[in-house]
Amino acid sequence: MAGRRGSNEIALEDRAQPLRAIYQHWERHQWSPYEIDFATDAVSFAALDEERREALMWILAQRFHAEFNVAGLLGPFLTAAPDYESALVLATQVADEFRHVQAVVRVYEEVIGVEGGMEAIRAHAAAHMDPVASTLYAALDDTVRPLATSPDPDTFLRAVFGYHVIGEGVVGQTTQGILPSRLAGFGDFPGLVEAQRLAIRDEARHIGFGVTYVRRRVAEDREHAWSVFGYIVEGFQAICMQMLETAAPALHDKFLTTYGLEPEQIFEETMRNLRLRMHSVGLQDVVVA
Numbered sequence: 001m002a003g004r005r006g007s008n009e010i011a012l013e014d015r016a017q018p019l020r021a022i023y024q025h026w027e028r029h030q031w032s033p034y035e036i037d038f039a040t041d042a043v044s045f046a047a048l049d050e051e052r053r054e055a056l057m058w059i060l061a062q063r064f065h066a067e068f069n070v071a072g073l074l075g076p077f078l079t080a081a082p083d084y085e086s087a088l089v090l091a092t093q094v095a096d097e098f099r100h101v102q103a104v105v106r107v108y109e110e111v112i113g114v115e116g117g118m119e120a121i122r123a124h125a126a127a128h129m130d131p132v133a134s135t136l137y138a139a140l141d142d143t144v145r146p147l148a149t150s151p152d153p154d155t156f157l158r159a160v161f162g163y164h165v166i167g168e169g170v171v172g173q174t175t176q177g178i179l180p181s182r183l184a185g186f187g188d189f190p191g192l193v194e195a196q197r198l199a200i201r202d203e204a205r206h207i208g209f210g211v212t213y214v215r216r217r218v219a220e221d222r223e224h225a226w227s228v229f230g231y232i233v234e235g236f237q238a239i240c241m242q243m244l245e246t247a248a249p250a251l252h253d254k255f256l257t258t259y260g261l262e263p264e265q266i267f268e269e270t271m272r273n274l275r276l277r278m279h280s281v282g283l284q285d286v287v288v289a
Contacts, residue, residue, distance in 0.1 A: 018212045019085035022205050026092040031198050033103035038191035041111045048186065054128075055258040056186050057112065059179065061128035064104045064121065066172065067199075069137055071097035073144045073163065080151035080159075089209045096202040103195045111191070132243045132251070133171075139239060140167045143232060154228045157217050161229040164210020165281060166236055168203055170273045176200050177269065178259050185260065211280045218282040226283070233278070237289050240270055 048056065074094045081087035108114040108121045143162030147155050179196055183189050218225045244267045255263050271289050278286045 016083070016085045019089050019209065022089050022208050022212075023085070023092060025205060026089075026096075029201060031099075033099055033106055033195070036103065036106070036191050036194050038106060038110045041107070041189045041191040042113075044187040044189055045111050051257065052186055057124075057128045058130060058254070058258045059182065060104065060107060060112070061125040062130055062133050062175065063179075064101075064108070064125040065129060065133065065137060066175075067097060067100040067104055068122070068125075069141070070163070070167065071101055073141065076144075076147040076151060077156070077159065077163075080147055080156045082153060082156065086209075086213065089205075093206050093209070096206070100195075100199050100202070103199070107192065107195070130251075132247050135239060135243060135247075136171055136236075137167075139235070140171075157214065157225065158229050158232070160210050161214050161281075162232050164206055165214055165277050166232060166274075169207040169210060169277045169280075170236070170270060172203060173207070173273045174266065174270045176203065178261065178266070182258075182260055211277070214281040222282070233274070233286060233288075236274070237271075240267060241289065 045053065045056070071094070074090065074097060077090045078087055078094070081090055105118070105121060108124065112124070114121050114124050140162055144159045147159040176196070176199075180193065183192050183196065214225070214229075244263060249263075252263060255261065255266065259266065261269075275288045278284065278288065
C-alpha cells in the first residue's frame with residue numbers, strides 16, 4: 001500500500017497546481033505577431049488628420065515603452081524564482097513580452113512607417129511619451145532592479161508585487177481597459193485591435209502569477225509580507241495623487257483627446273484596480289484613496 005503523503009508534500013503540491021494551470025493555458029494559446037494583418041491599419045492611419053494621428057502615436061508610445069522596458073526587467077526573476085513551477089511560468093512571460101514588443105515593432109514599421117530599426121522606433125516612441133506614465137514606469141524600474149543583485153525571497157516578493165501586481169495588475173490593467181474603445185474611435189484598425197486582444201490575454205496570466213505568489217506569502221505571514229512591500233502601495237498612491245495635482249492639469253486636453261477620459265477619471269479607474277488587486281492578494285483592509 002502506498003504511504004500517506006506528508007502535510008508538507010501536500011502543501012507543495014497545492015502551491016504548484018495554479019502555476020501549472022497558468023503554464024498549460026500558455027501552451028494552449030500560442031500566437032505569432034507575424035500572423036496579424038496590419039494592411040487595413042496602415043490605410044486607416046494614413047487617412048487620419050494630424051490631431052488624431054498624434055493621439056494614436058501617444059497611445060502606441062505608452063504601449064511600446066511598457067513592453068520594451070518590462071521585457072528587459074524579467075531576467076532576474078528567473079534566477080530568483082523559488083521553485084521550478086514559478087520559473088516555468090516566468091519563462092513563458094519572457095517569451096510573451098518579447099512577442100508583444102515584436103507586434104508593436106511591426107505597427108511602427110508597417111502602419112506608421114518608421115524606418116531605421118529598433119533605435120529609430122525607440123526615439124519615435126520617446127518623443128510621444130506620456131510624462132505621467134514615464135514617472136510610474138521609472139518607479140517600477142526602481143522597485144525591480146534590486147532583484148538582479150539581491151535574489152533573496154523578500155526582494156523577489158517585493159519585485160513580484162511591484163511588477164506583476166502594481167505594474168501589470170493596476171497600471172497595465174487600467175491602460176488596457178481604455179485602449180480597445182479608443183482604437184475603435186480612431187477608425188478601422190483590426191490588426192491593432194487583435195494584437196491588443198492577444199496581449200491582454202497573455203497579461204492576465206502574468207497578473208495571475210503575481211497574485212498567486214503574493215497571496216501565498218501574505219497567507220503565510222501577513223505582517224512580514226506587508227513590511228516587505230507595503231511602502232510600494234503607499235508610494236504608488238502618493239505618486240498618482242501628485243501626478244493628478246501637478247502634471248494632469250497641464251495635460252488635461254491631451255488626455256481627453258488621446259484617452260477619451262478626464263485625468264480624474266483615469267485616476268479613479270487606477271484606484272479601483274488597486275483596490276481589486278489588494279483584495280485579490282488577501283489585503284482587503286488596505287485603505288486605497
